[in-house]
């Protein structure tokens with residue numbers, strides 16, 4: 001079992017047999033290793049190898065630039081220790097897990113079509129162990145035969161019944177989402193490793209809430225909205241929920257929001273589509289979701305606690321708009337680009 | 340030496356105070372800190388706070404290739420334009436015009452621009 005030491009910090013942890021990368025081994029041990037996506041896309045988990053040998057199954061992960069490769073930078077979410085290691089990497093208490101991640105095999109208890117390409121998958125943890133996470137977080141899913149992992153955000157709320165619910169979109173030609181759709185039936189098994197992620201609901205914030213979802217970004221935004229409406233301490237908060245799809249067929253989530261207590265008074269649901277040429281019957285908003293948010297909330301934006309999820313270009317354009325046009329402080333923007 | 344209102348002509352340091360590939364952070368009143376770099380004998384200035392997190396870029400490393408690397412997670416920016424170059428940095432920094440007059444370096448804080 002290799003031991004990994006982080007240079008100059010006194011922090012060290014072990015990578016156990018079942019752990020598949022340095023990053024998740026460190027987080028599971030409770031250390032605040034810097035990360036965001038867990039998927040090789042964001043570059044936050046970059047480190048420098050000082051001593052020891054690693055396995056790097058995906059050396060061309062998109063987060064590594066030619067400059068990173070030249071300088072010998074690696075991604076902790078894509079590398080596994082082969083021997084004891086010394087690494088140089090940023091750790092910070094803000095990245096330390098609030099609920100320690102755990103890895104377990106769960107059973108599919110139900111699946112339901114939400115739209116033509118989004119399915120709700122509900123997994124049951126063994127012995128109904130508490131599903132401990134914060135609304136807005138995600139877990140890594142891996143097939144028992146090793147395919148994966150991929151990150152998927154929970155759409156439900158933490159619970160004592162061991163239920164982990166995900167809304168997953170089939171990516172055309174996608175390996176893992178395709179296999180989930182085509183192979184996984186009720187009773188089937190999947191390895192869950194989580195929770196991870198920093199775009200979780202800040203229940204202590206007094207601000208109203210702005211949720212902005214694109215495509216499959218609906219999953220964590222549903223969890224956030226549910227979290228706000230079900231938490232008695234957040235009673236005074238309004239939720240502005242913006243959801244962008246390509247066509248009206250992509251729009252979903254309203255039925256689930258409507259059944260929440262206080263929906264009528266507190267939730268403002270704004271759907272929009274980006275390909276109106278395909279749906280002449282659509283009379284609602286059209287265009288990119290960040291432009292619609294800017295047009296409608298413009299100079300009010302800085303009064304919101306903002307949560308964003310969806311494809312990276314949508315999350316980047318929206319973050320840029322919130323910071324530059326909306327003057328929203330970085331600390332009020334919580335995002336997960338779905339690399 | 341520094342008129343606090345003189346935002347268009349804000350004194351930074353002497354030309355010789357910085358060697359190549361060195362930088363200095365300045366904290367003008369009523370605005371976030373700015374960092375002034377010297378590379379290849381020329382001066383450049385950008386916002387000092389990384390757009391990815393709350394890191395001070397003046398504590399990072401700047402190279403001959405005009406790239407500033409953030410000390411936290413290794414993201415980078417082009418110091419000439421403020422453009423984000425390497426992940427995890429995605430949003431640009433503002434960059435500011437710098438002039439050297441009589442051996443003194445000045446930055447124009449009113450002309451900070453983020454690339455489109």
Ligand SMILES: Cc1cc2nc3c(=O)[nH]c(=O)nc-3n(C[C@H](O)[C@H](O)[C@H](O)COP(=O)(O)OP(=O)(O)OC[C@H]3O[C@@H](n4cnc5c(N)ncnc54)[C@H](O)[C@@H]3O)c2cc1C
Nearest residue numbers: 039058150151152153168169174175176177216219338339
């Ligand atoms: C934080 C986060 C949360 C997410 N939440 C959701 C969600 O709630 N619902 C949803 O539908 N989708 C979500 N996604 C997207 C999801 O993780 C997958 O990217 C998507 O399902 C496509 O996976 P695929 O295997 O079908 O497609 P593929 O095209 O086969 O794989 C795409 C992704 O897999 C990873 N990958 C590709 N090649 C390799 C390799 N050689 N080694 C390691 N990794 C590789 C990369 O991250 C790549 O983007 C989320 C992504 C992130 C980062």
Ligand code: FES
Nearest residue numbers: 037038042043077
């Ligand atoms: S956390 Fe490793 S690249 Fe995003």
Ligand code: FES
Nearest residue numbers: 389391392409414
């Ligand atoms: S804070 Fe600068 S790269 Fe993360």
